[in-house]
Every structure is written in C-alpha cells, then in structure tokens.
Amino acid sequence: MWRGLYHKPNINFGNVEKYYAGWTRKLVKCSDVPQWLLNAKHIISGMTVNKNQTESEMEMALQAWLRLDSLLNESMLNASFTGPPDDYNTSYVSQPEIPKVSVRMLSNETDKMPALLEITIWGPANRWFGIGFGATNMADANDTLLVTSDGDVSETALKQYGLGKSISPMSFKGKSKHVYVNNTRGMTFRRNATIGLPGRYNFSILKGAFIPYIWASGMDSGTIASHVVSGASTTPLLD
Numbered sequence: 001m002w003r004g005l006y007h008k009p010n011i012n013f014g015n016v017e018k019y020y021a022g023w024t025r026k027l028v029k030c031s032d033v034p035q036w037l038l039n040a041k042h043i044i045s046g047m048t049v050n051k052n053q054t055e056s057e058m059e060m061a062l063q064a065w066l067r068l069d070s071l072l073n074e075s076m077l078n079a080s081f082t083g084p085p086d087d088y089n090t091s092y093v094s095q096p097e098i099p100k101v102s103v104r105m106l107s108n109e110t111d112k113m114p115a116l117l118e119i120t121i122w123g124p125a126n127r128w129f130g131i132g133f134g135a136t137n138m139a140d141a142n143d144t145l146l147v148t149s150d151g152d153v154s155e156t157a158l159k160q161y162g163l164g165k166s167i168s169p170m171s172f173k174g175k176s177k178h179v180y181v182n183n184t185r186g187m188t189f190r191r192n193a194t195i196g197l198p199g200r201y202n203f204s205i206l207k208g209a210f211i212p213y214i215w216a217s218g219m220d221s222g223t224i225a226s227h228v229v230s231g232a233s234t235t236p237l238l239d
Contacts, residue, residue: 099123099215104238115193125185132214134201143201210234
C-alpha cells in the first residue's frame with residue numbers, strides 16, 4: 001500500500017528519505033501497526049480525513065509508520081532496502097520548488113499612515129503553495145497567503161492541522177502574477193506593515209529586522225489539501 005501510493009512518478013515527492021517509504025522500508029510486527037491502518041480497506045490518501053480528525057489519512061499513516069520499530073538494522077539491509085526499487089525511474093522525479101518570500105519597505109511610517117511594504121512570494125506554478133507570515137508552525141499562522149496553480153489567491157488563518165477562517169477583505173493588495181520559464185510562479189503585493197484588526201500580522205519595520213514565515217507546497221494543483229513539503233524560515237526586511 002505504501003509503495004503503491006508513493007511510487008507513482010507523477011507525485012514527484014521531495015525529501016524522499018522522509019516521505020518516500022519505498023526507500024526507507026521497515027520490517028515490523030503486524031501487532032504494532034494501528035488497527036485503523038490494517039483495516040482501512042482502501043488506498044490511504046492525502047485527500048481523505050477520518051471522522052473527528054484534522055490530519056489527512058496520509059499524514060496520520062506517515063506518523064504511524066515513523067513511530068513503528070523496525071526489526072531490521074543497518075547491518076541486515078541490502079541495496080533493495082536502502083535504495084530505490086529496481087523499476088524506479090529517477091528521471092521522473094524532480095524536487096518541488098520551495099516557496100520563498102521577500103519583504104521590501106516602500107514608504108516609511110508617518111503620523112497618519114503606517115509603513116507601506118512590497119511583498120513578493122514565489123512557489124511552484126503547477127501545484128498549490130502557501131506562505132504563513134509571522135509564524136513558526138501552522139498553529140500560529142494567523143495570516144497566510146494560499147496560491148493555486150491557476151493563480152487564485154486567498155488569505156486565511158490556519159489551524160494546527162488544516163485551514164481556519166478565511167480573511168476578507170484581503171490585506172494584501174494589488175496582486176501581480178507571472179510564471180517563470182522554470183515553472184515557478186511569482187506574485188507581488190502591497191500591504192500596510194501594521195493593521196489594526198485582530199489576528200492580522202504586524203510586520204516589524206525596525207532596521208535589520210527579519211520576518212519569520214512558514215511555507216508549504218502540495219501535490220495537487222487547484223485544491224488546497226495535504227502538503228508534501230513544508231518548513232519554516234525568515235527573510236530580511238529590505239530597504
């Protein structure tokens with residue numbers, strides 16, 4: 001089941017050691033495998049969520065697999081366990097574009113107006129991606145931009161394992177978009193550094209400030225669902 005899902009070339013997973021279970025196989029006791037996973041009776045998917053759960057079945061299965069103790073150790077493993085399967089074609093796999101962001105000061109703060117920022121985000125053009133400003137994890141990402149492969153943009157607050165409330169009207173204005181030749185989408189917005197509304201992120205405008213953010217990208221193009229790569233980073237405030 002694991003290999004059947006993860007081995008599909010069109011998924012193009014990155015961070016293969018973590019996500020591609022076909023490359024990091026384990027020999028485990030059936031008694032250690034959660035019953036819901038043994039009795040699923042369908043392909044475990046990133047598009048399905050069990051009742052009363054916030055994670056997709058794929059995310060839950062991955063976490064369960066990572067917790068399982070293997071009966072193998074490195075001295076027992078051969079190439080069929082530590083490398084890709086014999087029928088695996090590496091030419092199919094490409095690393096997903098890692099979403100990035102830059103923040104530039106356009107005008108300084110005055111007595112009547114907050115500072116104005118130019119914010120540019122980049123990500124894969126063939127799948128959805130998101131940037132959560134002022135956050136180190138999903139639970140505190142109260143101001144997040146989500147972009148689909150057709151260029152639709154939404155602003156939302158996130159929950160620990162999913163989407164939260166949509167933010168409307170958007171505080172990021174003046175969207176411009178283009179797709180580079182390497183299939184990367186770039187978008188530029190303008191936004192006031194500070195917004196006097198609950199839940200909106202207030203950007204630091206101090207000289208030398210770094211803006212924290214989280215990023216993620218999914219396997220699907222138009223539907224915001226499970227991410228396949230994610231992380232946290234910072235970007236400097238540019239003059």
